[in-house]
Amino acid sequence: MAKTAVAYKEKMKEISVLSLICSCLYPESRKTILGDFEDMDIKPINKRASGQAFEVILKPPSPTSDVAHCITSPPKRDISLEDIQKKLEAAEDRRRSQEAQILRILAEKREHEREVLLKAMEENSNFSRMAEEKLQVKMEQIEENRQAYLAAMMERLQEKERHAQEVRRNKELREELMP
Numbered sequence: 001m002a003k004t005a006v007a008y009k010e011k012m013k014e015i016s017v018l019s020l021i022c023s024c025l026y027p028e029s030r031k032t033i034l035g036d037f038e039d040m041d042i043k044p045i046n047k048r049a050s051g052q053a054f055e056v057i058l059k060p061p062s063p064t065s066d067v068a069h070c071i072t073s074p075p076k077r078d079i080s081l082e083d084i085q086k087k088l089e090a091a092e093d094r095r096r097s098q099e100a101q102i103l104r105i106l107a108e109k110r111e112h113e114r115e116v117l118l119k120a121m122e123e124n125s126n127f128s129r130m131a132e133e134k135l136q137v138k139m140e141q142i143e144e145n146r147q148a149y150l151a152a153m154m155e156r157l158q159e160k161e162r163h164a165q166e167v168r169r170n171k172e173l174r175e176e177l178m179p
Contacts, residue, residue, distance in 0.1 A: 007039060 045053040 041057040
């Protein structure tokens with residue numbers, strides 16, 4: 001099929017030049033078959049406004065043309081047992097090489113996964129440690145604020161107590177002075 005298509009394309013290139021020459025030299029010959037090639041016939045169709053039209057009729061392949069186009073394969077050489085053994089050994093080496101490469105890739109992937117897991121565990125540990133340190137600092141701050149608050153309350157209470165004693169003393173002094 002491919003040979004016919006290639007031959008068709010080549011013939012069509014030749015036909016356009018051939019038809020131009022033929023139409024100039026022999027205008028009456030356009031009524032009949034323009035060309036009789038080995039594997040196709042060409043007939044003109046009514047002239048179109050855009051140019052000429054042709055009908056290309058492909059002939060069925062003949063038994064002689066198949067023989068002419070048949071390409072013979074090179075003769076097979078005898079393959080010895082040693083050649084077969086070498087090819088089998090080479091194939092086995094390729095298979096082993098591919099297996100080794102696959103195992104190496106899998107080992108690299110496992111190593112990468114292990115590294116990623118270790119990094120994630122380390123980050124989680126660091127996060128936990130930092131959160132614990134922040135919590136500890138916060139708890140210490142809260143305790144300091146509580147102690148300061150309690151000290152301020154005790155100071156105010158003592159101040160009130162002093163003021164109350166002074167008021168009592170002043171009251172007693174007034175009562176003594178006012179008999």
